[in-house]
Amino acid sequence: MNSNQIITGFFKKGNDYFCIRDDHRSFEPCLIEEIKNLDYFHALEKEYKHNATGENVFKFNYGPSTGGMVETVDFKIYTYGERILSVDIFPEFKRREIKITREKLDNALLKMERLNGFHSFSYSTLLCSSLERLLGIGIPDDVRIKRILLMETERIISHIFKTARLCEAASQNIASYQLMALREKMMRSVAEITGHRYMFGINKIGGLYRDFESSRLVQMAREAVREYSQIRDGLYFSRIFIDRIENTCKISVPFSRGPTMRASGYAYDYRKMDPYYADLDFSIVTENGGDSLARFQVFAGEIETSLEIMEKAIEQKKGGDFMPELVENEIFGVETPSGDARMFLEMEDNRISNIYLRTPSMLNLEAFARGICGNVKTDIPFAYESFGIWIGELGELL
Amino acid sequence: MKFWPINSLRKGILTTKFPGGKNETISPWSTLPVRKNDSEPYCPVNAINMGKVSLEKCISCGRCTDSMEPSLRPDNFEKFREKPLLKRSFKIFPIDSGTCGACNTELFSIGNPYYDATRLGIFFVNTPKQADALAIMGVYGEEMEPVIKKAMDVMAQPAVIILFGACALSGGIIGRGLRDLVDPDLIIGGCPPDPFVILNALEKVRGR
Numbered sequence: 001m002n003s004n005q006i007i008t009g010f011f012k013k014g015n016d017y018f019c020i021r022d023d024h025r026s027f028e029p030c031l032i033e034e035i036k037n038l039d040y041f042h043a044l045e046k047e048y049k050h051n052a053t054g055e056n057v058f059k060f061n062y063g064p065s066t067g068g069m070v071e072t073v074d075f076k077i078y079t080y081g082e083r084i085l086s087v088d089i090f091p092e093f094k095r096r097e098i099k100i101t102r103e104k105l106d107n108a109l110l111k112m113e114r115l116n117g118f119h120s121f122s123y124s125t126l127l128c129s130s131l132e133r134l135l136g137i138g139i140p141d142d143v144r145i146k147r148i149l150l151m152e153t154e155r156i157i158s159h160i161f162k163t164a165r166l167c168e169a170a171s172q173n174i175a176s177y178q179l180m181a182l183r184e185k186m187m188r189s190v191a192e193i194t195g196h197r198y199m200f201g202i203n204k205i206g207g208l209y210r211d212f213e214s215s216r217l218v219q220m221a222r223e224a225v226r227e228y229s230q231i232r233d234g235l236y237f238s239r240i241f242i243d244r245i246e247n248t249c250k251i252s253v254p255f256s257r258g259p260t261m262r263a264s265g266y267a268y269d270y271r272k273m274d275p276y277y278a279d280l281d282f283s284i285v286t287e288n289g290g291d292s293l294a295r296f297q298v299f300a301g302e303i304e305t306s307l308e309i310m311e312k313a314i315e316q317k318k319g320g321d322f323m324p325e326l327v328e329n330e331i332f333g334v335e336t337p338s339g340d341a342r343m344f345l346e347m348e349d350n351r352i353s354n355i356y357l358r359t360p361s362m363l364n365l366e367a368f369a370r371g372i373c374g375n376v377k378t379d380i381p382f383a384y385e386s387f388g389i390w391i392g393e394l395g396e397l398l
Numbered sequence: 399m400k401f402w403p404i405n406s407l408r409k410g411i412l413t414t415k416f417p418g419g420k421n422e423t424i425s426p427w428s429t430l431p432v433r434k435n436d437s438e439p440y441c442p443v444n445a446i447n448m449g450k451v452s453l454e455k456c457i458s459c460g461r462c463t464d465s466m467e468p469s470l471r472p473d474n475f476e477k478f479r480e481k482p483l484l485k486r487s488f489k490i491f492p493i494d495s496g497t498c499g500a501c502n503t504e505l506f507s508i509g510n511p512y513y514d515a516t517r518l519g520i521f522f523v524n525t526p527k528q529a530d531a532l533a534i535m536g537v538y539g540e541e542m543e544p545v546i547k548k549a550m551d552v553m554a555q556p557a558v559i560i561l562f563g564a565c566a567l568s569g570g571i572i573g574r575g576l577r578d579l580v581d582p583d584l585i586i587g588g589c590p591p592d593p594f595v596i597l598n599a600l601e602k603v604r605g606r
Contacts, residue, residue, distance in 0.1 A: 065493050070502050072494040074541065093497045093541045098572055105440055110459055110571050117500025117590065161503070174402045179413055182512040187507075191425040195468070198500045200589065201427060201460040209460065233403040257445025319551050392499045 006254050008359030009044060010035045011344055018329075020342045020358060022268055026329040027344060040255050043366035044358070046394055050369055052078035052086035055385035060377070064093040066382050070165075071391040075380070082376045087369050088233040095365060096395035101352050105131060105205055108352055116359070116393045117198050121150045122336040124203040129276070130332040130345050131352075137206045138321035144276055146208060148313045150199055151334075152306040156221060157186050158337035159259075159299040159306075162388050166296060168237070169382030170244040175235055182227050189220040208280075218310050225307045232300045239318050244290040248384030251371030252290040255364060257360035258339025259302065260367055260387050263287045263294035270333050270340035275324035280312050290371075336360060359393035413514045414594075417601050421472050421594040427458045428588040428595070430474050431466035443571050453587030454567035454575075474591065477597035479583040481556045482605035484530050487519045490600075491529035492562075493546055495576060496520040497536035500590040501563040505533055507593045508600075520600055526550075531558035531600075534580065537565045537573035546579065558603055564589040 001372035009020035010030065019030040028142035035041060042049070074090040098115060100108045112127045113120040125147050132139060146326045164179035191197040193212045202210050235241050252264040261268060271277045272284070285301035287294035333342045339360030364387045372383055414422055416518055430451050439462040444457035446462060450544045460468075487601060492505055508515040509522065523529050526549035550559065561582040564570040568577070570589060584603040588595060 064542075065549065067491065067522060070494075070506070071497070071499060072545075079564065093537065093545065095492055095541070095573060096538055098497045104442075105462075107571065110457065112588075114498040114500075114565075114572055117498035118503060120498070120500070174406060177511050178405065178409070180507075181409070184507060184510050184512045188423050192423065195425075195460060196458065197425040197504075197575075197592070198590065200458060207400060209463070230405065230406075234405065237401065249439060255574045266505050347443070375493060392497060 006253060007035065008257075008363060009342055009356070012099075013354070018344070020331050020344075023273070025273060025327050025331065027033060027331045028329075039368050040253075040363065043255075043363055046091065046362060046395045048089035048091070048365055048369050050086040054080070056080040057085060062380070064090070065231050069369055069384075070346070072317060073391050076217060077377060079377070084372055084375055084377060086373055087193050087251055089365060089369055090348075091365065091394045094391055096392070097294040098396055099393050100355050101398060103351065104300045105351065108200075109203065109205065113200050113203070114311075114395070116336075117200075118161075118390060119154060119336045119338065121147075121154045121199040121203065123336050125151060125339065126332060126334040126343060127342060128203050128205050128345060129334075133324065133326045133330075133332075134345065134347055135205075135350075137392045138323035139207055141318045141320055143207050144315045145316060146212070146214060146321040147203070148276055148280070149214055150194070150202070151269050151312055152310050153186070153190065153217060153221060154199065155306045156224060156303050157183055157190075157305050158388065160224070162185070163232075165297060165301055165385035166292065166382050167241070167243065170241055172235065172238065174239075175231055175241075178231050179228075182224060182231070186220065189216075193217055193220070203297070204252070214314050218314050221307050221310055225303055228300075228303055239346035242293060245296060245382060246291040247290075247388070248379050249368065249371040249375055250291040250385065251367050251372065254368055255363050256339075256367035257363050258299040258335070258337070258388065259295055260364050261339065263298045264290040270335040274333065274335065277278075279316060282309050282312075292383055292386040338390065339364065355397050356375050357397050361389045361391065361393040362387050366391045401515045413517065414512060416594060417476055417598055424470055424472060424594055425592045426468035426470060427460040428474070428590065428592040429469045429471055430456060430587065432469045433465065434467040435465055437465040443568075452568075453499050454577075454585065455564065456587060456589070457564050457570045458589040472592065472594040472598045473584040473600070474588050474595045477584050477599070477603050480603060480605045481530075481558050481583065483556050484558065484604045485606055487521070488531060488600065488604055489521050489523045489529050490531045490533055490534065491526045491549065492533045493542070495534060495536040495542040495546065495566065496539040496573065497563070497565060501535040501565070504590040504593060505535070505562065505596060508596055513593050513597060515597065515600075518597070518601065527552050527554075529553055530556070532562055533553055533560045533562045534576060535562040535566050537569050538576050538579065543579065546576075550580070557602065558583045560584045560586065560603075562586050563591055
């Protein structure tokens with residue numbers, strides 16, 4: 001299936017509006033009416049309200065601070081009993097305002113790392129690579145390869161975490177603990193190799209602050225993927241697990257992002273457009289179910305793909321500098337473990353003067369709100385976990 | 399289904415002996431840096447004063463690496479009051495005021511088999527009403543102020559208030575901290591704090 005180059009973000013520059021489309025590397029002028037007509041327009045404005053009315057319908061509150069969720073988020077569930085008719089989601093309880101413009105570039109990078117600490121390396125690479133291209137700074141090809149290795153490691157860790165949370169919510173406690181142990185093992189190795197469990201402080205505009213041995217990272221990933229595959233096979237044999245996640249939170253919308261989108265059959269992965277991955281051939285993992293089971297299958301498939309990319313990347317020893325061409329009106333991007341993030345950046349006097357970032361969670365939260373309708377309240381935790389949503393990403397970059 | 403018990407037995411015991419034994423590992427830059435030479439250190443958040451690093455301000459970025467190095471010590475916390483009545487069982491309710499997600503997942507990490515906080519009588523609960531401790535993390539957010547105050551009101555005494563991570567302590571590099579909103583019994587530094595530091599701090603505030 002093709003995502004029809006749909007609009008997945010928009011921003012205002014002066015008095016004009018510009019939009020971001022899938023498969024396009026440049027932003028395009030557009031009319032605000034065109035954007036307002038999108039049925040997911042409010043998601044691009046970070047509003048998720050889907051009021052429902054009817055006889056005996058009442059609002060059931062879940063959140064903002066509750067033990068079942070990792071982050072602060074408030075759900076107002078419209079229901080007349082167990083079945084969810086609709087849901088309003090309020091992420092603004094923890095909406096942070098992060099000042100990037102006019103900051104020293106290195107401080108902007110530290111802040112960007114903390115937009116989503118769980119996917120910090122993807123976001124720091126997005127900012128570094130965008131600034132390097134705007135400033136005309138070439139990086140040694142070895143740095144490009146090391147950034148790929150760290151981004152793919154981050155993806156593997158993230159997918160293991162999501163699978164573990166999915167198992168926990170579906171009462172597969174042994175599998176969940178084994179996956180959490182596997183993630184911890186990887187985090188410890190990452191800390192030992194790079195100096196920080198969440199890869200903070202490694203990226204630098206024009207290179208890396210802390211160098212590391214690539215082969216150790218790849219060896220760690222090999223062992224982790226082997227161990228993950230055993231647990232995955234065990235889960236495929238568990239009828240209880242499969243029955244619980246099959247047909248849960250089924251959604252097929254082209255505006256969803258990353259594994260959520262690919263689990264609905266849309267073969268879109270920003271890495272195919274990313275100059276970093278230009279010489280690294282890989283297949284996009286897709287499934288057709290659109291449910292939590294399909295998303296789990298995509299996580300499992302992508303973990304193997306990430307290792308495959310790492311193995312290919314480490315074999316590439318080109319030497320020289322990496323300096324991809326900057327296209328006119330470029331919208332930068334990165335495929336984070338939860339989906340593609342796209343960014344518009346403008347500079348003035350060597351500082352960022354204007355920034356717009358569309359994160360995958362902005363759209364995946366809307367996909368979740370739509371998909372959960374018709375399910376029961378107990379489905380919320382594992383449906384939510386299968387979307388890989390991070391509320392921290394919904395912060396405002398100023 | 400024989401797979402799960404066999405696979406579990408094959409893995410053996412993963413759990414640390416800490417705090418009885420030494421911590422096997424630690425995230426280097428999550429620990430407080432110490433001097434390695436006399437050169438003037440650079441810090442983007444001014445956490446270093448006269449060569450001493452403030453645990454409240456340090457954001458674990460490692461930008462001071464030319465003159466500092468990680469201490470690798472799991473003591474990146476400060477205890478203001480001790481609650482020995484909570485020695486046997488300690489139930490924690492986490493509140494995220496405005497985090498990047500790393501503090502949340504590091505706090506939950508102490509429940510994984512490598513740390514197994516339940517062996518020390520430490521558990522997570524789903525409501526502050528049942529909690530002995532609130533672990534508040536992230537930067538100040540106006541919307542979260544009433545939520546935090548309400549959570550503190552419903553807790554039974556004795557209760558421990560923990561400010562967790564650089565953002566909650568000083569705002570880090572992102573925003574404003576929570577020190578003027580709550581009076582903590584325990585502060586844990588790091589961006590984010592390492593699980594061994596967390597375990598160590600939780601044990602100490604209970605007087606163990």
